[in-house]
Amino acid sequence: NAGVTQTPKFQVLKTGQSMTLQCAQDMNHEYMSWYRQDPGMGLRLIHYSVGAGITDQGEVPNGYNVSRSTTEDFPLRLLSAAPSQTSVYFCASSGAGGGSNQPQHFGDGTRLSIL
Amino acid sequence: GQQVMQIPQYQHVQEGEDFTTYCNSSTTLSNIQWYKQRPGGHPVFLIQLVKSGEVKKQKRLTFQFGEAKKNSSLHITATQTTDVGTYFCASQGGSEKLVFGKGMKLTVNP
Numbered sequence: 001n002a003g004v005t006q007t008p009k010f011q012v013l014k015t016g017q018s019m020t021l022q023c024a025q026d027m028n029h030e031y032m033s034w035y036r037q038d039p040g041m042g043l044r045l046i047h048y049s050v051g052a053g054i055t056d057q058g059e060v061p062n063g064y065n066v067s068r069s070t071t072e073d074f075p076l077r078l079l080s081a082a083p084s085q086t087s088v089y090f091c092a093s094s095g096a097g098g099g100s101n102q103p104q105h106f107g108d109g110t111r112l113s114i115l
Numbered sequence: 116g117q118q119v120m121q122i123p124q125y126q127h128v129q130e131g132e133d134f135t136t137y138c139n140s141s142t143t144l145s146n147i148q149w150y151k152q153r154p155g156g157h158p159v160f161l162i163q164l165v166k167s168g169e170v171k172k173q174k175r176l177t178f179q180f181g182e183a184k185k186n187s188s189l190h191i192t193a194t195q196t197t198d199v200g201t202y203f204c205a206s207q208g209g210s211e212k213l214v215f216g217k218g219m220k221l222t223v224n225p
């Protein structure tokens with residue numbers, strides 16, 4: 001049982017480049033979300049999705065896009081990377097119909113550096 | 116939007132000591148979740164509290180939800196080096212958003 005899989009684990013980008021962080025889960029979870037973690041700031045919600053075809057903004061959505069074409073996948077896109085987006089990114093999912101009221105299963109994270 | 120404040124942000128204890136960390140909100144919470152993140156790892160779910168005044172225990176960890184459902188506490192008895200990490204509380208921030216506190220980083224002196 002793979003759980004939540006994030007790729008890549010590490011990435012270095014130059015300012016202005018674009019990239020997609022991948023997140024996949026094999027637990028048939030409806031609810032998926034993206035967080036960024038910065039020192040002293042805790043986990044901040046970027047975007048979330050309550051099911052395929054439905055996404056919504058979190059606390060810090062600017063500079064990021066998401067889509068949810070399937071239940072399994074929830075990619076996060078950086079259209080034009082900025083140094084302020086240097087962070088550790090976590091994808092999480094939960095199921096059983098409870099959305100964010102259910103325990104969240106986190107991936108191992110993507111460590112992203114923008115030069 | 117919904118915010119949960121954690122205090123303290125850092126805690127350094129001697130192995131064997133007890134300590135308590137708190138999670139506070141200015142508004143009534145529907146429920147609260149607690150997570151632990153080991154250094155270099157990802158957050159792992161510990162517990163969820165739903166009812167007013169609810170108390171749950173996991174070995175040396177005791178979690179409590181306040182009577183007014185505006186605060187929660189995590190008490191660790193006889194701290195061990197395996198308890199090292201950052202502890203987060205989280206709660207729904209309106210609609211389906213799950214909002215996390217800034218975390219409490221625990222270090223233990225063996």
